[in-house]
Amino acid sequence: MKKFKKYYLSSVIALICTTSLAMQLAHAQKDKTVRFKMQSGYALSLPILGEVSSNLPKHIEALTNKSVRIQYFEPRGLVPNEGIYDAVATGAVDIGYAGLGFFVQKNPALAYFDAVPFGMDSNGLIAWFNQGEGGKLRDEVLAKNNIKGISCGFNAAEAGGWFNKEINSTADLKGLKMRIAGLGGRTYEKLGVSTQSMAGGDIYAALERGVIDAAEYSMPALDQNMGLYEIAKYYYFPGWHQPASIQTLLINKTKWDSLSESQQGAFYAACNQALITSIAVGESIQGEALDFIRSKNVNFRVFTPETLKELNSAWLEVSAELAKDNVEFKKIADSYNIFQKSYGEWRNLSSGKLD
């Protein structure tokens, strides 16, 4: 057997990171008390991320022996949710919790730090952020707005959405009116879908009255609460427009820099726990939801390989357009795509698929 030379570097990096986190936590009790206001983008009642984000304050407080005190606010408790990014940047809100994809209107590049169409699964994202360039690139982008970001949870993959007819090819998509926003929506538009965004609570009525023909909302465990199984016959997979999405704890950077290393370490430890808990909850509640939805005589369908291939091509067009006028987008997209290509081959082979 040959030597493992190439791994020495990553060993050293892992050692530095771990030691640093550990040292940070060792002196918690000497720190002066700081008080933070935190707004979550997810309501307490929401499965997975509502639980995870609302637990962060008490976890961080205890890890810092209460030298960090966090007053928790529900969505819109301090600012509109889409204002969290700017509010954290100025310090009007000290801490926000959201997927960075909430803020793509500000900077479409932020989507890569959350979820993009045909993007990576949770393992791939963990790898890109921790061992690839993801963490470094996110730091760079957020620091320009005086924000520190920490990976702090996952939303499970979304479903592909509810349709009132079968989609056997992209020809069947043409002319369809669909509730879907963001980069997934822009991708559908390339194939002749007429997309629109609307509040979750308005979907049922719009679909029932034929204002729309299709809608995506979220993952099965959330979708089941929308009642769409009463008015849409087909539930499609995969949710190619939003695979596993990673959530970020956003902290005003001036305030972050004022924390001791020990206090900062507590944020990392709490977020590690959030990552594990959100995976555990997110992956365990979908099966029962699928059983429930099936019991309502909904037909489960998967998009054909050809349809997915054409949707993927459409997404690459959208991505290329965005990269043309945005150097930052291009830089991040390139890093993500290179990492995903290498990871993707491994992902496929280890699932028994040759490219």
Next chain:
Amino acid sequence: MKKFKKYYLSSVIALICTTSLAMQLAHAQKDKTVRFKMQSGYALSLPILGEVSSNLPKHIEALTNKSVRIQYFEPRGLVPNEGIYDAVATGAVDIGYAGLGFFVQKNPALAYFDAVPFGMDSNGLIAWFNQGEGGKLRDEVLAKNNIKGISCGFNAAEAGGWFNKEINSTADLKGLKMRIAGLGGRTYEKLGVSTQSMAGGDIYAALERGVIDAAEYSMPALDQNMGLYEIAKYYYFPGWHQPASIQTLLINKTKWDSLSESQQGAFYAACNQALITSIAVGESIQGEALDFIRSKNVNFRVFTPETLKELNSAWLEVSAELAKDNVEFKKIADSYNIFQKSYGEWRNLSSGKLD
């Protein structure tokens, strides 16, 4: 939208768990100092788990403000690796780090707490241990031997192994001599493969001289160091015999019970970090290894769906045989299988596969 009533219970559970971990860590500095000896089953030089396990002592020490001191030993530093389980049970070694599959000779049921053929991926395992019955069942089994276990890392999926000819059906397996041990080996035997275990360092010579026709060792990043690409033409996927395997920190339970809640919490926090780091490293180093192996003119192959189906049936036979004489094995296998069935449908759909 309807209410999320059914999630209140899991919210409460998550709250209790998180609060408990947090409270535990809050009073680290009042604890009396305890000294532990730890033996890892993975050498420091080994990618992923060598790094992860060797970092645990300093991480736990710092998290407990050095009230827990851990002297770290490499594999065989105190006892033979296969003796770690018994040594932790008696307290001859305070802490061990291993996959519980190391110890299937003692109790084949332990395989389910590590990896079994056609078992779950890392997300499924996290979910079963944290939200399903996995953690509770492991606690029960280990407690009988006075051991406390904590999920503390992942090994990435293995490859299917090296073959000197193409395997187009299970007929091609018949009569093959293969280096593979454990439950995967027993499964192959059902289909006429003659299996044998041998030390990793002996595989090259055995394959070169025709003593064996095939061999599995590990994942691509480890396999590439074995040089088998020089003497085997085909590298097969998936590693159905060992998907993602979860690693366990084994602690003598008498000593574990003597720790304060704060000290115990530090073990959990360090192991959460180990889970994240091992996923990040494990998923990011395989792509380059695949490139390297391909550059040596090795042919990548995937087992045919029919071959996998027959191997899966053979595994179910093996599993049923083991369950027949072992109530504990049956109980754990049933829990695992029920969870995997529900998770598996979600896993398939979210990857775009209808069952």
